[in-house]
Amino acid sequence: MKARTAPRRLPDQVFAYALLVPAFAFLVLFTVKPLVSTVLSSLRDRRDEGPTLDNYRFLAEDEVFRKALVNNLLFSALTVPVSLALAMLLAVLLQRALRGKALLRAGVFAPAILPVVAIAVIWLYFYQPNIGVINEVLGWFGITGPDWLGDTALVLPSLMAMMVWKEAGFFMIFYLAGLQAIDPELDEASRLEGTGRFTHFRRVTFPLLMPTTLFAAIVALADSIKMVDFVFVMTQGGPDNSSNLLLYYIYRVTFAQHWPQYGAAISLLVIGVLVALAVLQIRLLDRRIHYR
């Protein structure tokens, strides 16, 4: 056998890039390319001629868009803080030694693992005015329940309640993990000092959970703007566009109305707002976060 020639070696730099190629390929294929084509598409008119700014001009006068935007801002402004507060509360309660703790945790987490469409179909029947579970129960106490999804004033709050129910359990898991990371000595110290439970929570637990809160807040905000399933299954945005949310409107414009160029313009605006809000959240909360 002949002696082998020394293996040719790639420079480290090239090797590193070679390893990154698959990741880059996916990033380009599924993120960069769609983003670029969205930008280009948004600059074309409905006959796919362009470039033009008509789509952006139309955004300013489109009443349905404005309504969906306001609905979505309301939806986010209420569901995000309430979900997080509830998640934190549940985590603190369920962290203690408690009988049936595992069962309770599983129960609270269940909505997060159910398929969203299944949740929507189940709640659709909970909310039915004449044959629904909720009004049936109210009826036992002599209360005539309202038409939850058929009333223009109640439909959005009804969807918000579902969102909080679904999200709180999910974020509870993150808070539970966050709580595990807090040194139990701090708790003991508080006890020795005779600090009240609430003061301990306010001064010790809450600040130490801030990194989790920041993460959860960004994810919850994105979730609330991505919400389309409930609307799709339960209300189709009605009545009178009272439950129309941004992503559902984008879907309708793009597919049902076959106007992908305008859909692209709305999408870009939504992405812009989402990025701006995330940056704002990080800036605002970062100052108050105690990283270790």
Next chain:
Amino acid sequence: MSLSPRTRALAAAALALTAVAGCSSASGGPGGDGGKDGAVSIDFYYPDQVGTLSALIDGYLKDFAKEHPEIKVKGVYSGDYDQTLAAVNTAIDARKAPALAIMDQSFMHDLVERKAVTAWNPFLTSDADKKWKDGFYPQFMSNSVGADGQVWGVPFARSTIVQYWNKDYFKKAGLDPEKPPTSWDELIADARAVQSGAGAKWVLFVPTSTGTAYWLYQALVQQAGGDGALSDRAGTKVTVNSDQNVKALEFWASLGAQKIAPTTEVAWGTSTDDFLAGTTGMLWTTSGRIGSIQEKAGFDWGVSALPAGAGKGAPTGGGSLMLFEAGVSRKQQEAAVTLARFLTTPERAADVSIKSGYIATSEAAWNTEAMQTYLKQHPQARAPHDAVADAIPEMATPDRDRVVYQTLAPALQAVLLKGADPRQALNKAQSDIDAILKTHR
């Protein structure tokens, strides 16, 4: 062969890349012109709005394969009408449209404007072809034909609005259970009687949900003496703010004010459940629900044409067979026509009607032995057929989703659910619709 770990990693990276590249090119066409023996393969999309249609069509396609081995049909169940439109739109953009699809007839103008569909006329040349085309009820053809006389749709699963009433409630209220209201005055009088005499929570459900409010509104406008079609034949002129339009909406809103109907949304999907549960004494909805009411009702019920006022008649609805362009060859279109002829024979049209509740689409289908035997056992199925005599075309415009769902429906809902002024709401809807349609003339 022994490779250094580094070389192995590179090979893996190269493999992954090939896989990615493969994703974008691996998807083949849905079926081209060709088999070896001159066979044609076509795609056929069919929605199912009532739950019984897809099994029926699957059966027909199996029979078709036996009778026409030279045509390979790939049947694709495509959800409801709106989902079918979304699916077809995507296929059109990819230039892989199905040769044939059952589409909601009122999508016609959008599809024609985008040159997505092709007219049937060039394929109907022989006398037998023309006889087939002219055999369908003219009320169903009226909105399948464009302003220039081109035929864009062939009636398949068509329906109209009918009135269902709970005979037990009528009896309890001292009314003749065999006599449904036939005018607005009788409707209100019967409703009051049922409300006080039979203790029904609600008396009349006229669905107000976004997807269907315009359809019921068309019937009310017709009853008020207006033009219930709301749109002209080309679909580019819509009138929703005439005096009769306003009168119809005022009457609809008065049902809520008199507590005959709720002032919250009457959902299309669950209104049949409410009728079956006795929550409402009367229900206006599609004739396609006869089947499920027949199956589930625990009380005596009847079905009739809607009451009349200064005018009479309800809009038709439902799906037609349409021929597509994008990426479909002439040969495939011809195969699609053969399939359409097969699916619409009188025997099959009668079968669809009997098993799903859709209305027989031609006199020949109505006169088949199967249909006539069925009518003897189920006399209720006669009511929708009789109602077709006065039927009007369903409202259809270009940019239908924006005009109908996004502009007209919210205007109606603002009046019915939020107490807005009918004339103001309709005037605003009129100017918004005019603005949308201006771009389509």
